[in-house]
Amino acid sequence: MTRPFVEIDQVAMRYGGVDGTLALEGCSMNINQGEFVAVVGPSGCGKSTLMRLVTGLWPATEGNVVVAGQEVDGPLTIAGMAFQAPTLLPWRRILSNVMLPLEVTPQHRDKLGRDRALYEARARELLRLVGLEGFDNKYPYQLSGGMQQRTSLCRALIHDPALLMLDEPFSALDVFTREDLWAVLQNVWMAKKPTVVLVTHDLREAVYLADRVLVMSARPGRIIAERVNPLPRPRTLETTYTAEFQDLVHDLRGYIAAARSGEEVAA
Amino acid sequence: MSQSASKMSPRAQARYNAMAAAARRQRRLQAMLPWLVIFGMFAIWEIGCIVFNVPVFILPAPHDIYAAAVRWWYPLLQDSLVTLYSTMMGFGLAIVAGLLLGIAIGSSTLVYKGLYPLLIAFNSIPKVAVVPVLIIWFGIGVWPAVITAFLISFFPIVVNVATGIATVEPELKDVLRALGARPRDIILKVGLPRAMPYFFASLKIAVTVAFVGAIIAESVAPNAGIGRLMMVASSRFDVPLVFAGLLTTGMMGIVLYWIAEVIERRTTGWATRSTDQNLAAGG
Numbered sequence: 217m218t219r220p221f222v223e224i225d226q227v228a229m230r231y232g233g234v235d236g237t238l239a240l241e242g243c244s245m246n247i248n249q250g251e252f253v254a255v256v257g258p259s260g261c262g263k264s265t266l267m268r269l270v271t272g273l274w275p276a277t278e279g280n281v282v283v284a285g286q287e288v289d290g291p292l293t294i295a296g297m298a299f300q301a302p303t304l305l306p307w308r309r310i311l312s313n314v315m316l317p318l319e320v321t322p323q324h325r326d327k328l329g330r331d332r333a334l335y336e337a338r339a340r341e342l343l344r345l346v347g348l349e350g351f352d353n354k355y356p357y358q359l360s361g362g363m364q365q366r367t368s369l370c371r372a373l374i375h376d377p378a379l380l381m382l383d384e385p386f387s388a389l390d391v392f393t394r395e396d397l398w399a400v401l402q403n404v405w406m407a408k409k410p411t412v413v414l415v416t417h418d419l420r421e422a423v424y425l426a427d428r429v430l431v432m433s434a435r436p437g438r439i440i441a442e443r444v445n446p447l448p449r450p451r452t453l454e455t456t457y458t459a460e461f462q463d464l465v466h467d468l469r470g471y472i473a474a475a476r477s478g479e480e481v482a483a
Numbered sequence: 484m485s486q487s488a489s490k491m492s493p494r495a496q497a498r499y500n501a502m503a504a505a506a507r508r509q510r511r512l513q514a515m516l517p518w519l520v521i522f523g524m525f526a527i528w529e530i531g532c533i534v535f536n537v538p539v540f541i542l543p544a545p546h547d548i549y550a551a552a553v554r555w556w557y558p559l560l561q562d563s564l565v566t567l568y569s570t571m572m573g574f575g576l577a578i579v580a581g582l583l584l585g586i587a588i589g590s591s592t593l594v595y596k597g598l599y600p601l602l603i604a605f606n607s608i609p610k611v612a613v614v615p616v617l618i619i620w621f622g623i624g625v626w627p628a629v630i631t632a633f634l635i636s637f638f639p640i641v642v643n644v645a646t647g648i649a650t651v652e653p654e655l656k657d658v659l660r661a662l663g664a665r666p667r668d669i670i671l672k673v674g675l676p677r678a679m680p681y682f683f684a685s686l687k688i689a690v691t692v693a694f695v696g697a698i699i700a701e702s703v704a705p706n707a708g709i710g711r712l713m714m715v716a717s718s719r720f721d722v723p724l725v726f727a728g729l730l731t732t733g734m735m736g737i738v739l740y741w742i743a744e745v746i747e748r749r750t751t752g753w754a755t756r757s758t759d760q761n762l763a764a765g766g
Contacts, residue, residue, distance in 0.1 A: 268657065271657075271661040272661075273657055273660055273661060291660045291661055292661055293661075293663030296661075296662075299657075299658075301652070301654060303652050305655075305672075305673065305676070305677075307676050307677075307751070316659075316672065317659075319668075320662050320664035321662040322663050355753060357753070381661070
């Protein structure tokens with residue numbers, strides 16, 4: 217078997233000096249190229265910290281993070297990120313918001329001037345894929361929350377990132393919009409096959425989207441359970457009402473309950 | 484309106500039309516209101532002076548001021564232009580220095596911690612007290628006025644630009660940093676555009692206080708400008724001319740404020756959208 221794309225080995229993260237808060241401890245996981253992994257856990261368990269460690273935004277206090285065979289010692293340049301808030305730039309139109317990463321990432325910034333038409337076509341194609349065709353000339357405030365989040369997703373994908381980090385991207389949306397976007401994200405993933413790490417506290421979301429679900433313990437966070445998700449793709453809303461789906465969610469719910477009460481679980 | 488007419492009941496249509504008409508009236512009133520208020524103020528002033536028989540050297544009536552302005556129109560114009568020139572010079576310097584220092588303070592905690600106390604201390608010094616020093620350094624002339632205007636208008640610009648840049652959302656920074664963005668990219672692509680509404684808000688304050696600075700300097704070291712004109716006029720008890728100077732200054736302030744606001748609306752309309760969007764499309 218080839219080497220995993222992301223290797224996290226016994227990582228610890230402590231904020232604010234020696235007696236600061238310990239967010240992660242003894243946290244290990246491997247993620248393969250093109251795999252869709254969801255990380256779930258009780259609130260405050262260090263899920264977002266994990267994202268920042270993997271992308272190299274913050275250094276780990278202990279342990280190693282290796283991405284694409286290289287130890288992470290500074291911010292990656294290959295990652296796309298999306299967060300709970302869409303964080304679009306209100307003064308830019310949708311198309312130019314989506315193209316923002318191309319202006320800063322070293323792989324594309326020099327080519328952007330020459331191949332602008334090509335890149336714009338790519339951005340429009342992405343917008344079409346998430347159902348925002350014809351909105352490229354609007355400003356963010358003219359779009360609903362769900363549409364803004366779709367735009368944010370496009371921005372995370374425009375530079376064809378090898379690694380896509382999603383930190384509770386749908387948790388501020390209503391249930392119906394959220395379920396729509398699950399399908400959108402699944403489509404995008406099946407079309408482009410990036411490696412995805414989705415941090416979420418929605419177990420149905422994790423099971424709908426991921427190939428593998430990792431459960432984190434309460435703070436200090438580490439991986440206490442792992443479930444491979446055998447459900448065939450593409451999954452639909454109907455899938456979420458099947459017995460296999462429900463069982464998986466139920467199982468995971470059990471782990472979360474255990475993690476919240478601080479019990480040890482045999483993974 | 485017309486395409487919805489078929490679907491709406493007559494009552495709903497009438498109600499919609501009434502609301503749209505009310506919104507139009509409201510907007511017309513808003514546009515006229517400043518002129519009504521100014522005109523009303525002068526009217527009350529004029530009537531008050533006549534009714535209570537106020538002596539001209541205490542409070543001249545608007546028609547006295549107008550007469551003085553017409554009589555002394557040439558020195559008034561010349562001195563206004565001098566004051567305008569010093570103000571704009573100082574203001575221009577304040578924009579350049581304020582932007583640069585604001586960016587530095589907003590993007591670096593180190594610069595912020597190091598410089599902020601000094602800036603606060605400096606800003607609390609009354610600028611009148613600095614003018615004599617400036618005269619010793621630069622002599623009597625245009626420079627004390629320029630520099631006083633600069634000193635007084637530079638602080639609001641620094642504070643606002645710094646605030647705009649320092650309050651960039653951490654998530655947005657993460658998005659960009661995870662793409663390999665350099666700190667300069669983040670300032671240029673996000674920090675500065677984001678700081679623009681703050682910057683323009685500060686310009687509107689800065690441009691009016693810049694006048695204060697220039698006129699203070701002109702009054703302390705009477706060489707030229709509206710400040711000197713008013714000093715000379717008041718020493719001759721020509722109170723209508725003093726008031727003519729005051730009104731001219733006020734008018735210049737309004738015009739510059741208005742220019743700043745037009746530029747603001749043109750460039751940062753995204754920040755103030757939706758404040759009066761209700762029914763705006765209907766008119």
